[in-house]
Amino acid sequence: MTELGMALRSLRGRRVASVLTALSVALGVALVVASVLLTRGIKAAFVEGTTDYNLVVGAKGSAAQLVLNVVFRLDSPLPNISMSTYEDLREDRRVEVAVPVAMGDAYRGFRYVATTPAYFATAPWRSRPFAVTAGRFARDDPAGQPGYEAVLGAEVARRTGLGIGDRFYEGEEMAAYPLTVVGILRPRRSADDRAIFLSLPSYWGMNEIARAMTIKPLTAVLVRPRRLADLPGLHRQLNVSAQTQAVFPSAVLLGIFNLLDLAEDVLALILALVAMVVGLYLFVSMYGATWERRREIATMRALGARRATILRIVLLECGVITASGGAAGLVGGHALAYVGAQVVAGRAGVVADPFALGLLQPAVLGGAVLIGTLAGLLPAVMAYRMEVAEHLAPLS
C-alpha cells in the first residue's frame, strides 16, 4: 500500500467532509478562473472589436457614448447629424475614407446598421477584411430607391435562424418594409457579428421621420485621413463646430481599459480574500480531521510509520483535496465563464472567449495546490509531532 493509497483511504473515510472541502476549493478556483477569463475576454473583445478608423464623428455629447454606440453598439445613440457632415468630409482632401453610419431600430434585439458598401470595402489598412459565408453584400441603393436588402452578422444569423432569401420585420408598423436577407457575414468576433446591415436608403425608407426629412439623418461618420499628420487638424475643426464632435476611438478605449484595470484591481483583492477564506477553511478542516484521527495516526506510528511518513500522508491528503477540487474548479470556472460570456454578449454585445487556454489554468491549479499544502502544513506538523503512546491509550 502506497502513501497515496493511505491518504486516499483516509479521505474516503471522511467522505462528506472531504467532498465539502474539495467543493470549497472548486468554488474558489471556479470564481478565480471565471473572473479572470471574463475580464481578460472583455478586454480582448474590446481590442478585437475596435475600429480601423481614426476618427468617429457624431453629434455633440459624450465622447465615450458616441464610440460605445457606433463602434461597439453599446449604450444609447447620440442625436443625429446631417448627411452634409458626411458629404463635407467626403470632399475634404485630407480624408482618405469617410463612411456614413445610421443606427436606430432593431430586430429581436439586433441593431440595424445602415451604411454604404465602403464599410465592407477591402483596404490595406483594414485589420480583418469582411467576407460573407453565404450570399453577397447588399447593393448600394441609389437615393430614394431602397432595395431593403439585409446582410446579417454571424451571430444574428445563428440566433435568429434567418437564411438567404428570408424576409423579416419587427412590429406591424414595419410590415410594409420587410427586409430580405441577401448575405451572412463571416464571424468577426466584434459587434458586427450582432448587427443587421442595410443600405442608407433602405434605412431611411423604413423610418417614418427620416422619410419626411429632406436632409437625411446619420448617426456618425467613420473617418480615416490620408496622413496621420492631418488628424489633429481634422479633430480640431470638427470639434469647433457647434453640431459635431470628433473622437479618437483609441482614446476612449484607453479610458475603458483604465476603468477595467480598476475593476480588475478590485476583483484581484476580492479573489485574494476568496483564496484566503478557502485556505482557512481547508486549514480548519484538515486540523479538525487530524485531531479526530490522532488515534489512527498513533496506530500507524505504532505499526512502524515514521513521523515523516505521517507528515507526507497528511500533506498528500491536502494535495489530493486541492488538486481534485482545483480540477473541478477549472471545469466549473470555464462553465461559469461560458454562462457569463453569454450574458455579457447578450447585454453588452462584447464577446469574450470563455475557453481561452494559457498559463492561467496551470497557474491557478498550482496556486490552489500550494495554498492547500500550506494550509495542511500545520495539521501535518501536528501529526508529525504526535506522541504515540499518549494517543493509543484506551478511551475511558
Add this chain to the structure above:
Amino acid sequence: MPDAPPAPAVVLHGVRKVFPLAAGPGLEVLDIAELSMPAGTWTALRGRSGSGKTTLLDLIAGISRPTAGTISVDGTDIVAMPEARRDVFRTRHIGYVFQTFNLLSAFSALENVMLALAFTDAVPRRAQRDHAAAILTRLGLADRLLHRPGQLSRGEQQRVAIARALANDPPIVLADEPCANLDAQTAREVLTELLAVCRDSAKTVLVASHDDTVLAAADRVLDMAEINRAGARPRERTVPA
C-alpha cells in the same frame, strides 16, 4: 541433563518511566530493576488498572522511551536507537495487539493488515495483498476481507487486530488486554487462535490481562505489584497448564 533455558527475547534493566507533570517532580509509573522474557515463552502480566502494564508494553515496543534504564529486544538495545530506526525495528520484531483494537475505520480488514506491511520490506509489495489475505483466512476471516471494522463483530475486529500484529511475522508479540472488550466465549476463541499461531511459530508473547483464561494459558505470570517496585525483583510463579 535438563535443557538449557532459552535465550531471553526481552531484557529490561533498571527501567524507570516518569511522566512529567506541569508542576512538581513528575509521576513515576514504572520502576523495574530487572526483567527478562525467555524466547518462545508465553508470559502473562497482571495488575490493577494504572499499575503500569500498558506503559511496560509501550516501552518494550519502543513506542515510548524510558526515563532511565536499558531495554534489549532480540539482543538489540532499543533505547539507544534513534526514533526512526526504532520504528523500523518495531515493524520487524514486534507485533502489538491493542486493547481497543485500533483498527482504521476507513480501511477494510484486508487493508488494515496490509497497513502493517506497508512500513517494511518484509513482504514484497506485490505479494502483500495475498499475504494479508492468507493470515486473515487462517484466523477465520476469509469472508470478511473487504469488510470495514464497523461491519465486523468485536471478535472479528480483534482477529483482524491479531492478524495485523502477526503480518510481519515478528518474533515477539505484545498484547494489551486482548480479551477485555470481548464476551467470554469470543475471548476464549480469540485466545485459542492467538495461542495456536504463536506456538506454531515459537513466538515470544507478553500479554497484559486480568482475564483468568489468559492467565491460565500462560507459561508464567508476572504480577505488576511485585515487579514494579524500586529495587524489587519479580517473583515468578509457574502456572500449571
